[in-house]
Amino acid sequence: MVEIGLEPLWQSTGLANLEWGQVLMMGVGCALIYLAVVKKFEPLLLLPIGFGAILSNIPLAGIGGSDGLLGLIYSVGIETGVFPLLIFMGVGALTDFGALIAMPWTLLLGAAAQFGIFVTLLGALALNFVPGFDFTLAEASAIAIIGGADGPTAIFLASRLAPDLLGAIAVAAYSYMALVPIIQPPIMRLLTTEAERNVEMQQLRHVNKLEKVLFPFAVLLLCIIFLPSAAPLIGMLTFGNLLRESGVVERLSHAAQNEIINIVTIFLGLAVGSKLSADKFLTIDTLGILTLGAFAFCIGTAAGVIMGKIMHRVTGGKVNPLIGAAGVSAVPMAARVVNKVGLETNHHNFLLMHAMGPNVAGVIGSAVAAGILLAMVGG
Amino acid sequence: MVEIGLEPLWQSTGLANLEWGQVLMMGVGCALIYLAVVKKFEPLLLLPIGFGAILSNIPLAGIGGSDGLLGLIYSVGIETGVFPLLIFMGVGALTDFGALIAMPWTLLLGAAAQFGIFVTLLGALALNFVPGFDFTLAEASAIAIIGGADGPTAIFLASRLAPDLLGAIAVAAYSYMALVPIIQPPIMRLLTTEAERNVEMQQLRHVNKLEKVLFPFAVLLLCIIFLPSAAPLIGMLTFGNLLRESGVVERLSHAAQNEIINIVTIFLGLAVGSKLSADKFLTIDTLGILTLGAFAFCIGTAAGVIMGKIMHRVTGGKVNPLIGAAGVSAVPMAARVVNKVGLETNHHNFLLMHAMGPNVAGVIGSAVAAGILLAMVGG
Amino acid sequence: MVEIGLEPLWQSTGLANLEWGQVLMMGVGCALIYLAVVKKFEPLLLLPIGFGAILSNIPLAGIGGSDGLLGLIYSVGIETGVFPLLIFMGVGALTDFGALIAMPWTLLLGAAAQFGIFVTLLGALALNFVPGFDFTLAEASAIAIIGGADGPTAIFLASRLAPDLLGAIAVAAYSYMALVPIIQPPIMRLLTTEAERNVEMQQLRHVNKLEKVLFPFAVLLLCIIFLPSAAPLIGMLTFGNLLRESGVVERLSHAAQNEIINIVTIFLGLAVGSKLSADKFLTIDTLGILTLGAFAFCIGTAAGVIMGKIMHRVTGGKVNPLIGAAGVSAVPMAARVVNKVGLETNHHNFLLMHAMGPNVAGVIGSAVAAGILLAMVGG
Amino acid sequence: MPIEDLLLSGVNLMLLGMGIVFTFLLVLVFAMKGMSKLAMAVMERQGTVSTHASTPVLSGQDSATMRGDLVAVISAAINQYRSIRH
Amino acid sequence: MPIEDLLLSGVNLMLLGMGIVFTFLLVLVFAMKGMSKLAMAVMERQGTVSTHASTPVLSGQDSATMRGDLVAVISAAINQYRSIRH
Amino acid sequence: MPIEDLLLSGVNLMLLGMGIVFTFLLVLVFAMKGMSKLAMAVMERQGTVSTHASTPVLSGQDSATMRGDLVAVISAAINQYRSIRH
């Protein structure tokens, strides 16, 4: 007779098996969902990540384990790098690079903002002087990419260089992307004069269809020649963009912008959440990552604004240095923040379109930075 | 020279290789398609199941084999449990639990209707007295879940406890769900007086948005504490529901309610159909399963109605006992049947909304029952 | 200290690693994209194939390798045969077989046009007399299927019989399908008299719903009896068509016609592109395949038209022989070409609907031919 | 294999292949004609009986019969299968 | 296992099973009642405070607090976890 | 590895990294400027030649040329590749 008594019954309850770490991680999951739902912090990712954290910390159920639903999704979609790359395809299909094509020089603002990545890399290594921290170069690089302010890039790089830190890095990346409206404005105001913030930029020129079709090829060509390690990211971004701009594959462009990116986002979020286990997330490393992440965003913003000031000088005052802050990516949040801070000084100064140039340049810039880190450290 | 003659040609025809069992199973497949198309029996699942049965019984083609399309889909989606869980996410995203939140006591109707599951479990074991039957406890449990009147739950549990019976169990579950309008009314009329059926229930109170957002957490919390083995099912159901009710992830909610559930339904049906092979389906066990399934639905309905009568007494006549029949789940068919039987007695008595409470309670109830069976028998 | 110097930096650039073959293949990829975007050559497939060719030839990135995105997609979707079969399901769901049901005799036109396949098979074998060519029977069969003028069938068969030639075969199949408006008209004009081209055909009879529902079963039944090796292709085609015509599974039919086919098309194209590597594509074999492909289309068209002339005689002039050209499939391009050539002779003679019959018959015909080749050569 | 033998196999394959293609599609022609006749007969009868089959909710009587049908059909199949195998 | 023992297991399972189902759903009844009360209280308070929470773009002050909250919550969790484990 | 060496690697990486990022994006600036010029020239020429390229159905002459193009391009590629490898 199969023994079905009260003792095995009790042993099969969650109460009898819950560990403190799991309870705490479920709390973290709930906090992420709270931020997503109530505060509208990047809800498309933080809600699934938070729920994934709850599910994978349920005792006995093993949902995050190698046979569990979230564990399976993780191994199929994130370990292989497939999900972040498909998201990048969707981002490419959703992005209009017209503003960047009209103002190619704003690419330099996107370049400058990547300074946040590399300073954070140094910061992560320097943190090793503090007892309790022991980041390798690969881990420091994965943490540094938070400064790229780009979720899929961060997840892609972390899955390659530091899978154990992936949960914390993804949470930090998306949280700070949502916090861009709080982090950036003080830095922007501090580094610019009122006169600079007051600059009205001339209207963008018209960009024709052929330019938009050739643009993905130009970016991909340089990537092939100089930095093939960035080719998976840049390749899928430009592929998605070509689907959009070619105008002959409407069905596929629609699928990349909707079905694929939506389905993958649900699975990506749940799978990232499955990495929020107590033993990997509730460590001193996570505090370091959260601190370094904030630091990265601040440095990146500052570097972008300072490059903006340089361009302001060089162009004889035609460039409003505020748009440099949009170079961190965090599309389209950072561009909206630029617009808002600009309007504070001058009620008729709409910088949104001008900020979109450096904003999308930041996406390319951080993919390039990710490629460099992969090539130099990933070997 | 490669020999290409008439003899190998004949050997490559279906005629030369068809076995009787395959012909019979193709007939079963056609019968299922007939029921789906002409009689509108759960067509979303019975049509793909029936077609899958035909395809996987074609000689030589090996479509249901380990290298064949349906065999591959089965091993990726059902053996792993992924497909039923994704369907549950979609069900969560499609379900408005408002009626249940307005009348939490109707959860008890959903509880009572699960009696059908456990009585059927006993019945399956008792059937072993009949020569030819030899159900283990695990197999009996998988058969019993048909009484839950919930397709994905039945497939999920069967794939874990009795994969060989999965085809017959899935066919029985969906067939009887479609037969709810024939099975339930006589039982409902038999067990209730005209006065009871005549009861008009008061209008449901308004349920606010926050309640709807908190509801999935309440259900999941109890599942974590008491019954973690039900967490995969309950977890995905509540996740889907949170996507719906949070109001901040419209894109993801839409994907769960449409793209994902539609795609998975096609594949789930075909893969279940691939388990309808002669040697597994054309056994005496299948007759037992079909009989027990009908039995399970009857008992579940009766138990729900009797609990409805108890609530009718306790509340001093405020509850119409008919709504207890909706506790078996089979959403939304069972609720519609309640409404129809109610209207027979009183032309102005619309019970549909009141029956939706126990109806969705039945989904939670059978997921809970599945968790119990997994925990007690699945180990 | 990790060595991060200029030498490894240079070694990580594409410039230092690019091989000529890769550059050439990227050029081929660009040419395919050019044809897709500017000339509207089957853009839904040639654009992803072309981009896949570029991506998989990027040095160091390994995107087409076994761990790369495209390599993974290839092994999951094409090596298993899943993608072409899902496309076939979508084709079935998108196709209205009404014109064929109204004129069942036009099936013979679809049969005749398959002559292109088998003559090309002979041609491929005869090419072995030319030094440098050494096609096996399996390879010759895979090449011959280009004459079926049906992309997914060609990819399915090539993945089974000659995976190394898959890239070239897919490129040839889709290119020539796009070239149908150039290849066919001269042959059609050459083989028909003005009087024949002038024939106006009587209006198609009405086809009722039940006929459309029974049609997929009739086709599948014959396939089961005579040619089970064609069952994967014919099975998924008829399944998709039943989803469409049954009228009870609107959600699933919509998913097969949109989400599934769009998503799979993107992945199929990219994965086929990943087979366009220099060592497999830049061979004398490819030139042979391109030549044989054009040859196959010409022979298929001619055979169809000649069978059309026979039917013209037999029916006492009721059949316009032009519609035989549509028997090669290439849906709906070939039917449109027939319509256009018909209008040249007689401005009031709209043959489009009459050409749709042989056109969809050609799809069935080439799936049957593929089944024969699989059964005879694939063993 | 010498090229001549390959070619011979190819010719063989062509003859058989075209033969099967034509046979298959010719049989399909007749199958479709039969099917169409059947379908029209059924539709005509149904037309007089009213469009009964397309009512979305089952009427009691109709379905009760049919449920009998389902169990009957499967039972018959199982019996037949068992009697053949044993 | 003899059928009688199986049946005994089955009865055992039935009693336990229905017991758990009822307990679970009964506790859920009370959990839902509590939750509804809480939700209505919160909504009422919010109703007077204005529909603050649903503003899509964050106001500076509100979010600054919250960012403190996020880091504070996670820090507290980590500290607690470490103090328990060590 | 001692932390000092790690930091040295980090500084190295930072200098190289920012160098490459700036070089890459600077070259991209010029590539884009060139591309835009090219695109505008092409569009202007096309504007006068009419919007020929966007006709959905191929005109015979145009495509015949192009089909020659396709085979020619691939043939050239294959020849070049073979001549290099052998």
Ligand code: NA
């Ligand atoms: Na960035």
Ligand code: NA
């Ligand atoms: Na239920």
Ligand code: NA
């Ligand atoms: Na064809």
